[in-house]
Amino acid sequence: MIETVNLTKKYGAFTALDDLNLTVSEGTVFGFVGQNGAGKSTTFQILATLMAPTYGTAYINGLEVTKDPEKVRRVIGYMPDFFGVYDQFKASEYLDFYGSSYGLSQRERSEVIPQLLELVNLSHKHDSYVDLLSRGMKQRLCLARSLIHDPKVLILDEPASGLDPRARIEMREILKELKTMGKTIIISSHILPELAEMCDEIGVIDHGKLIATGSVSDIQEQLQQQKEIVVTVSRELEKSVRFFEDDPDVINVQKGPNGTIQFGYKGSDEKQQVLLKKAVLDDIPLLSFRPIEKNLEDVFMEITKEVEKA
Amino acid sequence: MKSALLNPVLNKEIRLRFRSAKSFLGIAAYLGILGLISLGFIGMTLSFDYAGVFRPEESRSMFLMISMLQLALVIFITPGLTAGVISSERERQTLPILLTTAQSSSSIILSKLASSLSYLLLIVFASAPLYMIVFLFGGISPVSILASFALYVFTMLVVGSIGVLMSTLIRRTILAMVTTYSVAFFLTGGIAVIAMMLTNFNYAYYSQGTDYIWPYVFASVNIPVMFFSVFEGSVMQELQTMAGTSFSPWITFFIFYGVIIAGCLLIAVRKLRPRMKTKGKPAEKMG
Structure with a gap:
């Protein structure tokens, strides 16, 4: 479902990603862990068609990100590590805008938006302005936004960063639910135990190189x-x-x-x-x-x- | 056509713009300034006229003054409305999400331009009743008014396209705005000054009767000069005579700015998203 082949990104003399080869099968929740600056966000931005690799390529659902970026965008839901929201929109309007940006009809949007708000426990905030939502609520709303077009693949860059423990747990529960829905999820964090709880497989990246990959126990064995x-x-x-x-x-x-x-x-x-x-x-x-x-x-x-x- | 009108980005921009009280205050302030100037002009003219009469030729002068003032305001406001359309999304960190939607780059760029210009159009057309004052006193034909409004729209397109391009290329809104103002002021004021200066170096034309084309060329690509020539055609006719040509300056004007509009929008569309093409992997070093 997701495959990177010799994925390399260089900024002048600095190598942010170094020959990254990664495979994530369909329906898997893959945790991508590494310190800040290890190359996680760079990988995700390339997968989300926001950045071109220097060498190598990546495939999502059989589509090459460097050749078919338009088609790739239709099968992915992307949540960046830092993101802004349109504060003057209400929560439902925010989702409605992105729904229409993916070409969903008015009828489809009116069906899917309440379902998504329920999934992320924000039904009661349907008519609240985004500006007035807490950080955790904004993160959940952004997650709902990434699901609006029912993508097969979710690319979530540190979705729980900056959240308090309760909000982290809520986010984790939502991700577990998405896993049961059969989504292929690639999720990053710099906290390994956080990912271990919800991921089928984990990849550890450091200085742009993948240093270990496999199940949580495999990783423990490889590293220890x-x-x-x-x-x-x-x-x-x-x-x-x-x-x-x-x-x-x-x-x-x-x-x-x-x-x-x-x-x-x-x-x-x-x-x-x-x-x-x-x-x-x-x-x-x-x-x-x-x-x-x-x-x-x-x-x-x-x-x-x-x-x-x- | 229907899909263009129902474009989500355009829809969002218009909704957000008109949800803010600032937009309406902006229109009110604009109309207030124009209204005060118009009424002030009429008041002053009446106070200096021995018979206390506002004549058609004075009405025409007032129209010219308001039109040129409105053109200056259009040139001044357009960069402020367009030079932040992309860079502000980047600064608010909403751009990456927008770029991963199914919206095409051209749809995003054109919608952003259209929404900014629609606000400006609203401001300009809201000032139409002020123009109608001249009909009370005479001196101006409706065609001249229509032509001036058409030129406002065209000027908005020119400056707006430059603003959108700068907003796409330059990461920070403030820098994009400064650059757009610089380019817009050069195209309007700068070229006009060059044309005027060149007109002063016309010794060859007067002493030897040689054609002198440069003032005509620069004037025909200058918005304020061409705008003024709608009401005072003699300006361009004189330059045409000096240049020894009967070629319409409007053709040069529309081609020049048509290329600028198309070029700016094309580059903005191409630069909005990264080119995903990669280089081939370099050969491994031997030894």
Whole structure:
């Protein structure tokens, strides 16, 4: 449904997108995550036909964005990260204008506008001026606007940015509902856990390059190449430290307070089981042996820091 | 035709423009100024006339003064109304969304121009009753009035097209406006000054009888001079004689400005959206 082929965007010597190859299948909710300036919005603007790539191309629903931009516009609904609204319009008039811009008849518009306002929980604001809506309401209205022509593909650039927690949850619920409607959605955020909850697949972009892609668990696996293990012993701290330092898969052993020892472990799960069994047999006075579960945020921060260093 | 009239962008622009009280205040202020000047002119003429009579030739002078003043106002107001039509959408961050709709670039540009000019047309036509004062006293034919209104519309199109082009090319409204004013003032005042200066260098024509074409060329592409010649045809006739040609200056005028209008709108349409064509990928460096 969405495919980018060697998508590259350069601004003089600066490369905003570097040979981006991405595939999003039909009906998938794809999360595009990266720090500010990683290349998310550039990718979305190219997909929305607002910017030409320097090299490469992209396809949406089989249509090439560089060759058929007019047709592409009819199959996409685009919500930019920063957008303005026509303040002097009422919510329903705002949607009516965009409906007519997509060629919907008066009858079609009068049918679809109440449905969309209901979808984004704004039915009660039908006759309110856009100017008077809260930021969260404006975001939801803009989302409804992007759906006015029933597009197959939704391109949502940080739709929850700047929203308070409640508004974020409301936005997330609406997106889940859109997912059940079978829309193909590509959505960006710089907060990985936020996307993890609602996306089928995730792509991590950094400095214009796609550094990982797949399901949430795939991403965690791809990015988390090294485990962290914390061990607590009741006594004989020095002996225990030496024991773990002797294992070839253990790195960076550090002593902590109250008999804790923390180290990195490169081995497989099977090897980890063997290490624990050996520790028990060697009379290491273990109170606990616990791998630290890194959350997606930590993994993302770690990997993007590594790319930046490189 | 029906779809052009029901164009969503045009519809939106007109609705938003006339929803604001500012628009109506603008019309009121404009008519107030013109009305005061007209009544002031009549009052002053009557006070200086020994018999206290307003004569047809004075009515004609008043008409000329109001017409030239109205032309100046049209030239002055049009950039303000058109030079922000695209750049203000860009500044308000509504342009990207508009550009991802199914509206064609030509539809957006022409609708924006039409909506701005429709407001200006309303202002100008609202002033028509003031013009009718001259019919009370005589001295001007209805054809002259119609011709002057037609030239107002044409002037709006010329300056409006330049404004829309600048608004498309220049990201900031204020810069687009300054550029449009500069171009509009050059085309109106600048060219008129050049034509007048060139008229002073006519020694060859008078001393040797050689044709001297340049004042005629510059005058025939100058809006105020051509506008004035509608009422005082002798101006252009004299320049024609100097140039040794009987070619109608109106043909030059309409071709020149027709090309400007078409060129500005064409470039604006082409530049509104990015060209999506890409370069071929460069060959990988060897070694």
